[in-house]
Amino acid sequence: MLKSRISLAALLIALGTALPALAQEATTPPAEGTVAPADDAAVPGTDLSMGVEVAPADLTAETAEPGQTYTAGAFEAWSQRCVKSGNGSDPCQLYMLLRDSDGNSVAELSVFNMPEGAPGPAVGGATVIAPLETLLTAGLQLIVDGNKPRAYPFTVCTQIGCVARLGFTAEEVAMLKKGNEAKITIVPFVAPDQPVELTASLKGFTAGYDAVAAANKTADAAAAKAAAEAPAEEAPKD
Numbered sequence: 001m002l003k004s005r006i007s008l009a010a011l012l013i014a015l016g017t018a019l020p021a022l023a024q025e026a027t028t029p030p031a032e033g034t035v036a037p038a039d040d041a042a043v044p045g046t047d048l049s050m051g052v053e054v055a056p057a058d059l060t061a062e063t064a065e066p067g068q069t070y071t072a073g074a075f076e077a078w079s080q081r082c083v084k085s086g087n088g089s090d091p092c093q094l095y096m097l098l099r100d101s102d103g104n105s106v107a108e109l110s111v112f113n114m115p116e117g118a119p120g121p122a123v124g125g126a127t128v129i130a131p132l133e134t135l136l137t138a139g140l141q142l143i144v145d146g147n148k149p150r151a152y153p154f155t156v157c158t159q160i161g162c163v164a165r166l167g168f169t170a171e172e173v174a175m176l177k178k179g180n181e182a183k184i185t186i187v188p189f190v191a192p193d194q195p196v197e198l199t200a201s202l203k204g205f206t207a208g209y210d211a212v213a214a215a216n217k218t219a220d221a222a223a224a225k226a227a228a229e230a231p232a233e234e235a236p237k238d
Contacts, residue, residue: 076204
């Protein structure tokens with residue numbers, strides 16, 4: 001269902017993690033479930049430790065609670081992320097963390113299919129979350145291999161970043177499936193003459209997109225069934 005899919009996108013955005021500014025240096029987090037060295041964690045002159053953060057293990061369909069996002073599968077450079085619904089049929093998106101040429105985490109890319117019967121011309125879409133210090137008036141540019149680039153606007157900024165919502169026609173989805181890489185260009189507010197180009201490998205995209213579409217078809221059917229079986233609201237009495 002179209003409305004539920006849009007709500008899913010909003011939920012995935014809300015559950016996202018804040019991204020570093022474009023100029024921020026990348027840090028290497030500890031491995032999941034492990035403790036990082038605490039070289040600077042001790043309070044000077046005491047034996048007190050301030051502790052270190054332990055990275056949580058990735059949630060799975062079995063460990064996630066309703067409303068939480070978990071990783072359902074990996075497809076080369078992409079991962080399938082789903083939201084636990086509680087009814088056994090979870091809506092999903094295809095996800096990738098985009099890095100710059102220095103390996104810094106810069107943006108997040110989530111791709112999804114539109115529900116059957118959606119009023120076109122978009123049959124698929126994507127959400128890009130860029131850093132808050134992005135020049136919004138410059139928008140975002142996407143190019144797949146050597147094809148013509150397309151420009152998209154940013155629609156909203158939240159505490160986790162600025163969001164662009166992209167729509168894809170059937171031909172554009174086919175282009176992504178056949179492509180080798182997609183390049184996304186954004187412009188830093190503090191350096192408008194130095195656009196940042198981010199490369200998204202399209203290896204595994206076809207299998208990942210098809211898996212997401214299959215999961216969403218099942219989720220939409222479950223949502224429609226639940227809505228049909230829900231008791232009708234009583235009309236207000238005079």
